[in-house]
Each structure stands twice: as C-alpha cells, then as structure tokens.
Amino acid sequence: MSKVHVSNQVSTQRLLLTDVSNPGSPISLNELSSSLVGSNLHVFTLKELQMITHNFSRSDYLGEGGFGKVYKGCVDDNLRPGLKAQTVAVKVLDVNGSQGHREWLAEVIFLGQLKHPHLVNLIGYCCEDEHRLLVYEYMALGNLHDQLFKNYSSTLPWLTRIKIAIGAARCLAFLHGEEKPVIYRDFKASNILLDSDYNAKLSDFGLATDGPQGEDSHITTCVMGTEGYAAPEYINTGHLTTMCDVFSFGVVLLELLTGRRSVEKNRCKREKDLVEWARPMLKDFTKLDQIIDSRLEDRYSTEGAKRLAAVAHQCLSHNPKSRPTMTTVVKALEPLLDLNDIPIGPFVYTVVPPGDHGHGQKSCGQKKNEKRGDGGKEKEDKKEEKGRNRRRKRRRVRVVRSRDVYSDTALYKALGTSLYSPRN
Numbered sequence: 001m002s003k004v005h006v007s008n009q010v011s012t013q014r015l016l017l018t019d020v021s022n023p024g025s026p027i028s029l030n031e032l033s034s035s036l037v038g039s040n041l042h043v044f045t046l047k048e049l050q051m052i053t054h055n056f057s058r059s060d061y062l063g064e065g066g067f068g069k070v071y072k073g074c075v076d077d078n079l080r081p082g083l084k085a086q087t088v089a090v091k092v093l094d095v096n097g098s099q100g101h102r103e104w105l106a107e108v109i110f111l112g113q114l115k116h117p118h119l120v121n122l123i124g125y126c127c128e129d130e131h132r133l134l135v136y137e138y139m140a141l142g143n144l145h146d147q148l149f150k151n152y153s154s155t156l157p158w159l160t161r162i163k164i165a166i167g168a169a170r171c172l173a174f175l176h177g178e179e180k181p182v183i184y185r186d187f188k189a190s191n192i193l194l195d196s197d198y199n200a201k202l203s204d205f206g207l208a209t210d211g212p213q214g215e216d217s218h219i220t221t222c223v224m225g226t227e228g229y230a231a232p233e234y235i236n237t238g239h240l241t242t243m244c245d246v247f248s249f250g251v252v253l254l255e256l257l258t259g260r261r262s263v264e265k266n267r268c269k270r271e272k273d274l275v276e277w278a279r280p281m282l283k284d285f286t287k288l289d290q291i292i293d294s295r296l297e298d299r300y301s302t303e304g305a306k307r308l309a310a311v312a313h314q315c316l317s318h319n320p321k322s323r324p325t326m327t328t329v330v331k332a333l334e335p336l337l338d339l340n341d342i343p344i345g346p347f348v349y350t351v352v353p354p355g356d357h358g359h360g361q362k363s364c365g366q367k368k369n370e371k372r373g374d375g376g377k378e379k380e381d382k383k384e385e386k387g388r389n390r391r392r393k394r395r396r397v398r399v400v401r402s403r404d405v406y407s408d409t410a411l412y413k414a415l416g417t418s419l420y421s422p423r424n
C-alpha cells in the first residue's frame, strides 16, 4: 500500500494497525500523525514532556501500569498553537518492561482515530529514539479499580456504579459497531478511567486489535489479557471475537455488584475466582443478598440489582453465542438509572448552594434533625436503623423465589486457576 493510497482513504477508512505494524509498511513513524484519519494528534518532543512534568518528578507521579509510569502535567497554547490549556497525563514507556513499541503504536492508531465521549482523549505522543510516550486528557478520579477496591474512606454509591457500567458499555458497543469492529481484549476495572463526574472513559488500547474481516467469524491469536477477565473460549482456543469483550464486561459488572476483585488470592478456594463463586447465585434472586457488596448496606435498588445480575449472568455465559451484544447490554442497563426503589440513608447531607432550591434537595431525615438539634438526631438515628432493618426483612420475603439456579462451574473447575497469560 502506498502513502498516496492511504491519503486517498482519509475521508472513508480508518488506518488499521496491520497497515502500520506489518514489516514493509510504507508509513514511517514521522508520517504517522498525518496518516491517521480525522486525527489532530500533537507530536511532542521528549524535552517538552520532561518540562511539563518537571522532569518526571515524584510530585507529578500518578501511578504505574504494564506500559510504564504515568505523570501529571499541564499544557497550553504556549507549547503548541491552538492547544487548549488543560491538565494532562503523560505515560512513559518503560523500555525494560513487558510492553513495547507494538502497544504504543496500537494506542496511537486506535485512540488517534476513534473518538467517543467514553473513550479517553489522546492528545498527542512522543517518539524519539527508543523513547515512546503518550499524552492523554487527565482523568481526575483515576481508575475504577482503585475507586472500587482501594478507596477506604468512601464507597461508590449504587447509581454511580450503574452510571460507570453504562458509560463503559456504550464505549464497547461503539468499538464493536465500527465498520471494521475493534476488539478491545483487555477490558478490566483498571482500564476504566473516571473524570471528576464519574464519567467512565476507556483507555489502554495496547492489546486492542481489529476484528475479523469478511467471512471470518473470529481471529486466532496468542492468548493475552489479564487473569480473571479473559473469556474461557479465548483461553482454550485463542479464538478472539467481540464476545470475549462481552465476557470481560460481565466480570466488571460482577465486581461492581459484589465489590470483590475478579481474583482474590487471599480468599478460600471456593471464593478465589469471582466468576466461579458468584455466577451460580446471579440467577437465584433469593441468594443475591449473599453476594451484593455489603458496603452498600441497603442503599441500592433491589429491582436494579436483579436486572444487573441477570445481564451479568448472560454476559458470563460459557457459550459466546448466548452472550448479548454490547448494544443490547446498554439497552438493558440504561433504565436502571431511573429505578426509584433505593432506600434513602439516614443522613445524606447535601450542600445546597445559596439560592438553589431546585436540585440540591435535602433528605427528610436531615430536615427533621436540623429543627430538633442533636438530642433529636440520636433518636432519629435509632428510628432510621429500625426502619432499615424492617426494609431489609421486607425485601427478603418479597424477592422472587426462583429455583432456576445455574450451576455450570464444571468448565472453570477444569480450567483451574491458570487463566493468566503474560502480555508478550
């Protein structure tokens, strides 16, 4: 394929990873940004990125993943004309690490061309000698994994979890719905980044790949991904389809529902693998109480939990053909935001900006206690606690008594826990 040919494709066809990564590709790295369809990526120098991160200082350090360390910095139009003043995250490839040029290139090719509200925005990159860096919009709340499992001061509320699940589902539906579908391949909680409003944005396209073309139903690759998230058929055969992403999405739904990680090495054998432990209980609504994140206490929608559990169960089906498409998943999850059977906690303090009487409504409990002072607060606490216990009991008898318990854990038993394949 000649450079001219690529330029002719600009308005219609996305540049594929194989167009660039194949030996003999006519596209040189110098021409990369201009060959990307619809991209306005900035090409930064190493010196510029050193400058905005104060030479990759400890005070700007955000974290580290398989690609390398991530630092915070600021850019504006002094750096490049037209560049919006904003905080950015700079990812620096660890040249001695497990990832390399292929992962960097995948990130540039996919995120440089695909634009969606639930995809993290890639602002630019740097490619100098062996140095490979990526510059993204800064996501103030980090990643879902840390918010769900490492935030010890507060718990993600139910509706926030639903909002995150819907955002991530929309993103996968978008990728799968492309004219040439994209298989993300590494869907997991740590790859879901959160902005200051808990909008979910997918990042980390290092393992992403273009889906099957023409008559092919799948592509065959060596198995790569993360322990606890990969679909069983992919682990067994290397056959990769968009349905593998759907399975991984089901695992993240389970994490959101249970507050447990996909693999917890410190738990007893039966509970180590989240899918193996929780999946049989997803369809038996009488058992849902046993797996729902106890940190939510009773502040979740019972109906919503049932529906989410049913979606997760379908996504985690061992037969890829029985899994729903991500478009169907989005449609099933969206109405969960409107369910209003979430019990209100005893003291939800909402800061009402002066003059705002519309949105920042106070809870009933709060209004009463403000009038009564602290003595009333104690009584109210006890009353609310009793009320919550009553509601819990009520919910236990009201749930549908389904005998429809699925217990197909045989495959997982056969697979054991050796689900992990290193990235390279």
Ligand SMILES: Nc1ncnc2c1ncn2[C@@H]1O[C@H](COP(=O)(O)OP(=O)(O)OP(=O)(O)O)[C@@H](O)[C@H]1O
Pocket (backbone or CB within 6 Å): 062, 063, 064, 065, 066, 067, 068, 070, 089, 091, 120, 136, 137, 138, 139, 140, 142, 143, 190, 191, 193, 203, 204
């Ligand atoms: N755009 C961003 N804004 C803010 N923080 C970010 C951004 N991108 C990554 N981070 C943070 O940097 C750290 C490393 O992220 P990275 O995506 O490189 O790895 P990971 O997904 O956590 O792990 P792995 O690469 O092994 O899958 C994480 O703490 C993540 O929250």
